[in-house]
Amino acid sequence: MRITAADVPALERGAALLGSGGGGDTATAAVLLRRQLERAPEPVVRSLGELPPTARVVPVGVVGATAAFTEKLPSGDEFASAVAAVERWTDERADAVLSIEIGGLNGLMPLVVAGELGLSYVDADLSGRGLPRLDQLAVAATGRGVAPAALAEQSGQVMLLAAGSDAMVERGARAFVAGSGGWAAFALAPIPAGELAACSIPGTTSAALALGRRVLAIGESPSRPALEAALGGSVLARGRVLEVARHVGPGRQGNPGFGRGCVTLADHPGGELLRLEMENEYLLALRDGAPVASTPDVLSVLDHRTGVPVSCDAIRVGLEVDVVRLAAAPFWTDPRRLPVLQPRAYGIDCDPVGVA
Incomplete structure (x- = not known):
């Protein structure tokens, strides 16, 4: 499946619904996704079953005060820097990305990241809805853990959280974004595709897209x-x-x-x-x-x-x-x-x- 410009309104509506009142401004993320689709090939969305078990998938997203995201837009390098940091630390190259959270702006921004990095996008996420904290992600709930993880902000600062409890990673990330404009790009260490089924919620992007289409079709x-x-x-x-x-x-x-x-x-x-x-x-x-x-x-x-x-x-x-x-x-x-x-x-x- 490919995400086209015609899909953006439905995906935006579905992601906003799944945000449960949170997750950040989907309208800004939708504008960025449309711009990405204008200048690059449409991202390929693959199900977990389409990936080789050894494919390395990096979860990415925006963390922090998502309201600040609309006031201080990304420069374009933040996600590449965060992904590169976890690649260097783990000595593993990313083959694909997926979203940390389908609800809200993170239902769309990782598709922008996939286009920027020339990677496939996996039809799954680590939340299944909108969530406020990193220590609530599916990797934390299953005991896999959030660390190592990297954050990158607009001025070029990058922080790698190499180890620690999920609560410590959450606190460290909050402290980082508090001093860096309110939000940051976030990337987890690559996860083998064969292990993702146990620590992610599959099919969430296609489900959000279908939900948005149905809701838009009934009108006002x-x-x-x-x-x-x-x-x-x-x-x-x-x-x-x-x-x-x-x-x-x-x-x-x-x-x-x-x-x-x-x-x-x-x-x-x-x-x-x-x-x-x-x-x-x-x-x-x-x-x-x-x-x-x-x-x-x-x-x-x-x-x-x-x-x-x-x-x-x-x-x-x-x-x-x-x-x-x-x-x-x-x-x-x-x-x-x-x-x-x-x-x-x-x-x-x-x-x-x-x-x-």
Whole structure:
């Protein structure tokens, strides 16, 4: 499969939905992908089964404050520098790349990277949705580990995290981006294709593309049944946002946490109140105080008229929205991995909803 310019709108919409309110601005990433497609061959997207087991696949993505990405665009060398750093450290050359995260801008940027480096792109990722932390990636959840990893920023600085726990890599990466403009290109050490099936979520780019096509095909202001059919999910509420409250969330090791907040809306036509708890992503939905949906399922908020996903940063009072739920990838409902993404992993004292 090849990604063409005609595929970009659908891929952008699918990636934005899977971002669950986070993951960064897909519109900017879509512009960069279109420009890349204008000047280079269309990237080849291969399934895991199409790759030789010994092919070396490098996971790449943008880390840090993704909002800063739109203010300080890449110079073009960041990802090449990060990939080169892990190649030098491991003495292994990359044969292909895949995304660390299909949700949000990282659903598109690794395709840009594949085009820039002349590499194939693998139809898989390490998240299956939008995630806030590196120590939640699939390689961490399966015990493979995140290190070694490299980060590169716009002025040319490159940092290699050669070893350490997944939590240490997460802290090191946050410290690096805090002093380097807010975001950085990120690359993990090459992973043999034969080992990726055990530590990744396959088929996520093609699934995001198909999801985006279905949602775009139903047009603006769709009926609830039409929207649910296109999503392959459920509409939890349809109504006007009444209140948005924000505060600093619980931190770790004495450090401040991510921004936390909640959104309240009145569901039409019955008037029941739906409240969404959010951090970087939407995490928990309660109807009249009772939990009805939660992470690891993907919770997204859509502008009712346009169908465009509304991020946690952009949600505001007065918007008419649809709150929807998409089922989590089976990878995350496995009892061995569920603790990584359940509500308690974010400091919310609630069992996951709808997961056996």
